């Protein structure tokens with residue numbers, strides 16, 4: 001699943017059109033969905049972002065191969081071009097700093113970003129937005145740092161009063177390809193979450209119920225060892241387990257020895 | 262998604278995280294020049310990057326970043342029970358680097374550190390300060406103990422600095438353990454008889470399977486041969502031995518291959534030892550679920566996981582029998598659990 005987070009509806013609109021997302025009313029937040037994507041409009045500011053994203057992630061808990069992208073506009077000093085897409089490698093918020101892991105190659109300009117309370121009319125050292133630190137905080141409880149990215153498009157040189165809804169939509173529309181590429185790069189470095197298939201998992205869990213916790217752990221280790229050494233294979237587990245404790249222990253010992261031979 | 266292009270792997274050290282305080286340190290400047298295309302991100306303290314929660318060691322291993330920092334406090338640590346101090350009065354290891362360029366499946370660093378990135382402490386001058394008071398006694402320092410310093414020597418020059426320092430102190434012995442084949446830095450230095458270069462060697466099949474990003478066995482052997490020719494003292498380590506179903510073929514063949522290339526008389530010692538790890542590190546390794554090595558049914562005693570005694574004995578006996586065809590027993594050191 002791809003989680004896209006925007007602050008504004010104007011940021012979300014072009015993405016909904018491009019990815020053909022449909023409105024979803026499962027949460028008391030503006031949400032759009034397709035089979036492989038969910039787009040959340042969090043509202044402006046840290047508090048809104050934190051609450052909305054926490055609600056979304058609590059409702060639909062991410063898996064190891066899922067990714068999250070916070071995409072939206074930002075104000076920036078003059079050396080950043082209006083319309084330029086930036087990939088954020090450091091989020092500064094007061095004394096706190098957050099670092100998404102960028103483990104893929106890309107052609108975007110990378111930069112640090114400050115997360116601030118209000119729209120800025122004075123430019124500082126870095127681009128500014130109002131949600132990224134909160135999104136990072138909420139997301140990093142559910143995602144690893146290399147599963148998330150912060151993609152910002154420069155909308156103004158700290159003249160927020162000049163930013164229009166149409167302008168925002170146009171900026172986002174002009175970067176759907178950038179987002180597309182970022183999504184594929186991010187996805188390529190995620191690993192499959194399940195080591196055993198759902199059926200295999202069930203078999204293991206049923207089998208383990210007949211043993212003590214530590215015996216079960218030892219068996220799980222041996223099965224993992226076996227799977228690493230025999231890609232794609234799963235050993236037959238005979239579910240006829242003897243009742244005697246001693247015989248069960250012997251059976252397990254033999255099984256572990258076979259699996260790890 | 263319209264775009265499904267596969268990303269090329271990012272450059273090594275595509276990101277340099279640099280503590281503000283060491284931005285102007287000569288070593289930081291040298292590294293910045295070497296990695297002129299890398300992103301430079303200023304940080305206050307290396308832990309804010311290295312110790313972040315929610316990092317993935319496995320994912321980071323394919324795209325390592327470099328963190329430049331100043332080490333505060335102790336650089337020197339006393340040698341542990343898992344290692345061999347070679348009978349010197351004092352044995353320390355120096356930790357001027359956290360993390361390793363290589364990526365061995367059996368490496369305890371995966372259990373020790375939350376990150377696969379490398380932290381380079383640029384203030385090596387402070388290690389030397391800390392070490393000086395000890396040098397009234399014969400002291401061994403392992404300079405590459407929880408990393409592979411030679412692997413990043415072209416970047417850090419730390420081994421050269423250590424060698425210069427060791428030249429000045431008669432009581433100081435160095436052990437530089439490595440899997441690297443890059444010994445360029447040793448070519449221009451006069452060999453110091455108190456410095457031992459210790460190469461870890463494994464059968465190529467084990468290298469391929471478990472020692473990712475390391476030089477091949479052939480390249481390592483080439484480096485060993487060259488170091489010997491240059492006049493350096495060399496120790497060879499077949500440690501850790503990873504027990505697989507082909508153990509009895511792979512490892513004796515390794516010993517044969519070594520001594521086809523290397524004159525046994527030219528090496529100081531051969532060290533043999535089977536895989537062992539503290540239980541807590543092993544637990545962390547299991548959580549990462551990266552390789553079968555973590556899941557073998559080891560025996561855990563006194564917080565240390567080892568192969569069952571029968572296997573451990575089989576490993577040592579097999580290797581000793583082969584190694585003694587080339588070397589007297591006194592020059593073979595073995596690690597085995599004290600029972």
Ligand code: SF4
Nearest residue numbers: 361363364365368408
């Ligand atoms: S070379 Fe040594 S320190 Fe580096 S990853 Fe391998 S075992 Fe660990």
